[in-house]
């Protein structure tokens with residue numbers, strides 16, 4: 001396969017899976033089928049798709065070529081396509097958790113090996129817990145503590161709105177090391193869900209039901225030494241500070257999912273409304289152009305990551321534009337389908353609800369606006385590999 | 391199409407009822423001046439508190455929408471013809487209910503903190519509240535002006551209310567994405583806006 005045609009071929013292959021995703025989108029949203037059952041019924045190739053080559057002996061195939069997707073500029077294509085099918089199910093994919101990427105970057109070889117081996121053999125979920133009932137956009141103020149007594153490390157606290165929290169067999173928990181302040185005192189700890197003192201409960205959301213938002217409680221949960229990640233590394237590569245580089249790398253993916261939902265709403269209107277008034281056609285054309293523009297911005301941010309020069313501000317801009325587009329496209333689609341569209345077009349109603357959810361993931365729009373501004377003003381917005389550097 | 395003549399003060403008090411007491415009480419108050427058939431909306435649907443729904447249909451509800459103060463039921467109703475005055479009244483009530491939701495959101499952000507500051511003091515949060523105030527203000531001014539000038543520009547009024555609703559909803563952060571009192575009220579307001587929309591776009 002030539003490098004030139006690879007993106008289109010990935011899009012075409014994953015598009016077939018996306019059409020399958022669409023079939024269970026509404027039943028899963030309505031609670032008629034369990035998320036876990038839908039995920040476990042999927043092809044193993046798709047469940048394993050983002051595993052490193054050494055853990056994946058059944059890769060997706062494009063013709064006779066195995067497809068190992070480890071580059072962000074390719075994974076955003078997959079995320080966009082699958083979210084076109086069903087963003088909820090996309091988020092329910094065990095590999096979709098940020099945790100996998102942080103483990104990849106920050107854990108020692110043994111933990112990494114055991115994590116990927118489990119993912120390769122089972123549809124198992126891992127969660128990533130930062131948000132607390134009182135602290136969302138302001139994670140540095142988090143109150144979950146990591147303390148040390150004679151027997152080792154102990155976690156106490158509560159997390160809320162954590163994706164896959166109640167499904168996860170393990171999770172990464174961000175906590176403040178007792179007696180510290182500021183971002184450097186925040187550690188990331190791997191916790192098994194069987195550990196005594198850990199409890200979880202699902203939260204019902206208005207959309208993105210596959211995301212499995214949950215509340216998690218840690219009541220004197222004990223963790224072994226090597227589960228506090230990144231202890232050997234430099235302090236700037238540890239904890240929340242270290243993980244923030246991962247956020248910059250993965251934020252284009254959240255944008256890609258929002259873009260997939262925007263496209264789904266656009267296509268829905270095209271299929272349902274054959275004739276449009278001139279004003280309506282102009283509005284649809286504007287959405288179509290924004291889909292192309294947002295896709296280009298996401299691709300630029302992803303290219304920078306792949307070239308080893310991620311631009312956090314550019315990633316923020318990509319997510320920001322995608323979330324705005326998803327909102328506008330779904331709102332406009334409902335308008336174009338006339339009064340009572342939410343009642344008469346339940347799939348479109350689901351797209352609208354799903355689109356709302358992306359606002360909160362990986363930082364709200366106003367936070368992204370500030371990130372983009374800060375990067376732009378300090379000349380860190382364009383990084384050379386985007387091809388956009390002035 | 392029936393158009394019931396309504397004094398503007400009745401709309402004004404219905405909005406204030408929505409702010410103070412919630413959607414059900416506001417719709418009940420609005421209905422005092424309307425015959426039952428007027429309370430049926432587009433596509434023969436009615437979305438009302440149970441007490442009012444009984445007046446227009448015996449059919450089983452097809453949906454129940456909890457709010458922060460009670461519940462609205464949705465049902466098909468044979469009689470009725472989407473009386474424009476009733477729909478105008480619902481627009482007034484929706485403005486009031488968004489204001490009610492906004493009070494709840496901003497009270498919450500007064501108690502929440504980012505570092506040492508209350509979240510409500512952050513410039514971008516205040517800017518959002520300013521936008522919401524401007525959209526609601528414009529919608530209200532247009533509805534007031536319609537009392538003298540006839541029809542309000544329906545698309546603009548709807549757009550203003552919907553933008554204000556969406557922006558208010560986001561102020562709740564993820565707590566507004568969980569099924570709970572704020573998202574219930576917001577969701578009910580969104581569907582109510584569809585059933586009794588004053589704008590009637592759609593199929594050619």
Ligand SMILES: Cc1cc2nc3c(=O)[nH]c(=O)nc-3n(C[C@H](O)[C@H](O)[C@H](O)COP(=O)(O)OP(=O)(O)OC[C@H]3O[C@@H](n4cnc5c(N)ncnc54)[C@H](O)[C@@H]3O)c2cc1C
Nearest residue numbers: 129130131136137161162163360364366514560561563564
């Ligand atoms: C679908 C979904 C999946 C999620 N997955 C996870 C997960 O896997 N793990 C996890 O830990 N969390 C997860 N979250 C939670 C998410 O990270 C938080 O919702 C987000 O950080 C916002 O925090 P908050 O909800 O507490 O809102 P707040 O931070 O309380 O924000 C409330 C309002 O204040 C505004 N605001 C707050 N601070 C600022 C500021 N500095 N500048 C300008 N405006 C500000 C916000 O824009 C918002 O309008 C998820 C949420 C959703 C909806």
